[in-house]
Amino acid sequence: MTDFTPPSQPDPAQPAPVSDDPRAALQEALQEIKQVIVGQDAMLERLLVALLAGGHVLLEGVPGLAKTLTIKTMSQVLGGSFARIQFTPDLVPSDIIGTRIYRPNSGDFETGLGPVFANFVLADEINRAPAKVQSALLEVMQEGQVTIAGTAYEVPKPFIVMATQNPIESEGTYPLPEAQVDRFLMKVLVDYPTTSEESAVVGRSLAGERDVRELLTLDRLARYRDAAREVIVGREVISYAVALTDATRNPAAHGLHELSGQVQHGASPRGSIGLVHAARVLALLRGRGHATTQDVRDLARDVLRHRLVLSYDALASGITPDDILDRTIATVADPSGHGLTSGRSRAA
The missing domain is CATH 3.40.50.300 (P-loop containing nucleotide triphosphate hydrolases)
Known part of the structure; x- marks a missing residue:
């Protein structure tokens, strides 16, 4: 009688193979x-x-x-x-x-x-x-x-x-x-x-709950975090992030006189830090070794909206932090000279 060895099946407990990139x-x-x-x-x-x-x-x-x-x-x-x-x-x-x-x-x-x-x-x-x-x-x-x-x-x-x-x-x-x-x-x-x-x-709800594969490990995530720290952040990217944050504190200095009575407290320096750190991770996800002002711009609303304290007049008028940031992003000069996109990006 011949021994039969069934084909090996992938171990669901082990992560599926993924690219090293x-x-x-x-x-x-x-x-x-x-x-x-x-x-x-x-x-x-x-x-x-x-x-x-x-x-x-x-x-x-x-x-x-x-x-x-x-x-x-x-x-x-x-x-x-x-x-x-x-x-x-x-x-x-x-x-x-x-x-x-x-x-x-x-x-x-x-x-x-x-x-x-x-x-x-x-x-x-x-x-x-x-x-x-x-x-x-x-x-x-x-x-x-x-x-x-x-x-x-x-x-x-x-x-x-x-x-x-x-x-x-x-x-x-x-x-x-x-x-x-x-x-x-x-x-x-x-x-x-x-x-x-x-x-x-x-x-999809009609098909019941769907199982997903474990593709990464915590060790891999740690390596990717280290890789994000290697992404180059140029001086102009830092300057742009700081300018956006400062514009929420001193709008008149950036030509945003109409916002002076609408923002009671702007974003702290933690906002600038968050923008830069998040931008270099976004650059990694987009396959670049350097962050750009576009990365900062794409993340500005998510990083800054909760750091703004609006005045009572602004709240009474139905103005939201995103309204303030839309105006700020459209006005603050981009040191890279790239065109500005004031609309919100919904897709990842």
Whole structure:
């Protein structure tokens, strides 16, 4: 009797082979995520940029726009651990960072680490938790560690917090103070899909939940983050990022006299830093070894919109931060001499 050896099957626990080129590998990962997520290309690109730039993202959109599914799918494709925290008014800081637990059988205390100890943390409806809980999470975001009973515990790397908030419901919420919102690298507005995209979403729902492949590993992501740090950022790119940020603080100095009474507080230098760091990651995703002013311009609204505090007159007139930024981007001179594009780019 002849022995029969069945053909080897790919191990689902092992990542599928991908290109060694960072851009090709990351684009392949994005395409795998898009097998599940339809019509949110810009959001997916921004989430990947934030992850590689070491920042966090605040997602604002009405319920039902696949924010939770997006983050969970990203963790599956990129090979990281995922945790979801549903923020409610009765949460306490230990519910998210962990606490000391007494074990009667041994008479000792053990440390129970909270759900923030994951690579991808979804803080669902962050504005529903009281200030102490919000501050505890934002401290983890800034320091990359938590302290329990005098001992510091580092969160896993990479680490990204994606917080969501509902813009149409304010009852029972605790809005994030401006100083805390400023800790997010980006605020991404998640809009409704088009009718054709929604038809595709409905069609896919009939087929049931779709499995995705794990294409990358945390080691690969760390290498791609290092590769992003090697992207060249020229002086003109830095100057342009600083000029855009400064224009939100001193609009009259940049010929934006009509905005002087509309912005109460502009973006801090953290806005300029965020723009430059995000721009070089975007350049890597676009297959370039250098960042351009176009990269800065494409990300300016996402990086700056949550850092603006508008005046009461502007709010009463229905003016939004994006209205201010649209005018700013259209007016501030581009030192590279390239043509300006004042319209918003929806596609990734």
